[in-house]
Amino acid sequence: MAEQQIPNLDGNFYRNLRKYYPTVDRGEGVYIWDTDGNRYIDGSGGACVVSIGHGVKEIREAMLKQADRISFAHGSHFTSEAAIECSEQVVSLMPSPELNKCYFLSEGSTAIETAVKLARQYWREAGKPDKFKTISRWTSYHGNTAGALALGGHTARRRHYQPLILHTPHIEPAYCYRCSFEKTPETCNLECADALERMLKYEGPDSVSAFIAEPVVGATAGALVPKDGYWQRIRAICDQYDVLIISDEVMAGVGRCGQNTALDNWNVVADMVVMAKGLSSGYIPLGAVVVKEKIWETIRRGSGAFVHGHTYSMNPLAMAVGAAVLKYVKEHDLVRKAREMGQYLLEQLHTLRNLEIVGDTRGIGMFCGVEFVRDQTTKTPFDPKLKVNAKVFQAAFQRGLITYPGSGGADGIQGDHTLICPPFIITREQVDTLITLLREAIETVTQELYVQGA
Numbered sequence: 449m450a451e452q453q454i455p456n457l458d459g460n461f462y463r464n465l466r467k468y469y470p471t472v473d474r475g476e477g478v479y480i481w482d483t484d485g486n487r488y489i490d491g492s493g494g495a496c497v498v499s500i501g502h503g504v505k506e507i508r509e510a511m512l513k514q515a516d517r518i519s520f521a522h523g524s525h526f527t528s529e530a531a532i533e534c535s536e537q538v539v540s541l542m543p544s545p546e547l548n549k550c551y552f553l554s555e556g557s558t559a560i561e562t563a564v565k566l567a568r569q570y571w572r573e574a575g576k577p578d579k580f581k582t583i584s585r586w587t588s589y590h591g592n593t594a595g596a597l598a599l600g601g602h603t604a605r606r607r608h609y610q611p612l613i614l615h616t617p618h619i620e621p622a623y624c625y626r627c628s629f630e631k632t633p634e635t636c637n638l639e640c641a642d643a644l645e646r647m648l649k650y651e652g653p654d655s656v657s658a659f660i661a662e663p664v665v666g667a668t669a670g671a672l673v674p675k676d677g678y679w680q681r682i683r684a685i686c687d688q689y690d691v692l693i694i695s696d697e698v699m700a701g702v703g704r705c706g707q708n709t710a711l712d713n714w715n716v717v718a719d720m721v722v723m724a725k726g727l728s729s730g731y732i733p734l735g736a737v738v739v740k741e742k743i744w745e746t747i748r749r750g751s752g753a754f755v756h757g758h759t760y761s762m763n764p765l766a767m768a769v770g771a772a773v774l775k776y777v778k779e780h781d782l783v784r785k786a787r788e789m790g791q792y793l794l795e796q797l798h799t800l801r802n803l804e805i806v807g808d809t810r811g812i813g814m815f816c817g818v819e820f821v822r823d824q825t826t827k828t829p830f831d832p833k834l835k836v837n838a839k840v841f842q843a844a845f846q847r848g849l850i851t852y853p854g855s856g857g858a859d860g861i862q863g864d865h866t867l868i869c870p871p872f873i874i875t876r877e878q879v880d881t882l883i884t885l886l887r888e889a890i891e892t893v894t895q896e897l898y899v900q901g902a
């Protein structure tokens with residue numbers, strides 16, 4: 449594929465201002481084409497966004513139908529048929545009838561902020577005004593707005609803005625490949641879950657409103673799946689100390705982990721579930737928080753208003769797209785496909801473990817990752833300056849495969865990684881091609897690193 453020569457600095461300050469980007473043309477199924485005619489397999493659904501595939505006609509039709517009626521009416525003036533339908537679809541994904549009230553936003557970060565504010569207001573109205581802290585985890589990501597960034601544990605993303613973000617308590621992640629407690633799967637007694645209880649005791653449980661975490665960690669570490677029992681233990685601790693669980697399913701939700709909600713994998717019911725990405729499969733910006741009725745009801749009977757709001761909440765066009773995407777997911781049994789094809793994808797990813805720089809391959813459903821290391825035995829990461837994740841991304845991209853790279857930014861603590869999370873409709877043959885291209889890309893980078901003496 450030819451090197452792109454045209455600078456693309458006129459759009460957005462998004463990511464690397466010194467890099468050149470090809471111009472996207474169109475998409476269909478798992479494929480994207482650029483305007484030079486190059487075809488790419490979307491091996492990461494963008495940033496773990498596209499679940500139903502590109503170019504689905506039913507979504508286009510739902511968009512047009514809504515646009516023909518009305519595209520915008522403010523949520524403080526009207527509801528819409530689309531909003532009612534979208535809410536019903538979202539609530540139908542929930543594992544418990546208690547989780548039955550939705551609040552819609554335009555993306556993940558504002559949905560996270562909304563959940564945290566809701567938790568805080570809930571406790572005030574429930575007569576426990578001292579409960580305001582949110583405990584989160586290192587090696588996590590909850591968004592780029594200041595509140596969400598404070599809760600996240602992605603050190604590189606926080607670094608520039610550190611003085612502007614609140615200091616909040618963070619506990620160790622559930623990172624089995626690099627256990628903070630130096631345990632193995634055999635000796636593990638879920639010490640990382642017990643860390644929450646310890647932090648609650650340090651902070652004083654009467655001051656803690658919520659615990660927020662990604663059921664499976666995405667952007668910071670490449671699909672960290674906790675050991676069975678972790679989430680059950682977290683639920684028990686939160687129940688004991690009267691702390692709400694906010695499940696950040698912005699990446700992991702809406703079928704991505706092979707179940708309707710990611711926590712369904714462990715039969716755990718959160719108090720709030722935050723979703724975005726797969727909620728609209730990228731067809732329109734959309735996020736949502738679903739909360740337990742007791743939270744909504746306490747606020748309704750108390751002050752009667754959640755003191756919050758965004759201009760595009762419940763935007764009719766976004767609601768129509770959300771409703772159409774969720775209907776499509778159901779009608780095409782895509783959650784089961786994510787679960788079953790995800791197993792095949794993970795099996796195939798495991799075959800890359802014989803490559804010298806692959807430290808770990810992991811995942812659940814259509815949410816998988818590869819961690820790169822300089823030494824497989826000691827698990828020593830590469831020097832972050834080598835930007836191994838960016839190198840693998842580039843080598844794959846040039847071969848027509850899109851991946852979603854990351855480093856977590858916790859220099860020296862973890863390796864570079866890449867997320868592999870294609871649309872749920874990917875076929876076995878397409879998975880095979882994806883793996884072949886990824887293998888070639890990793891082999892090429894390994895050679896480059898040798899040449900560099902790294």
Ligand code: PMP
Nearest residue numbers: 555556557589590591696698699
């Ligand atoms: N939470 C998680 C787990 C995410 O992965 C992301 C985005 N990658 C966000 C929150 C923030 O979502 P957005 O970028 O839509 O604001």
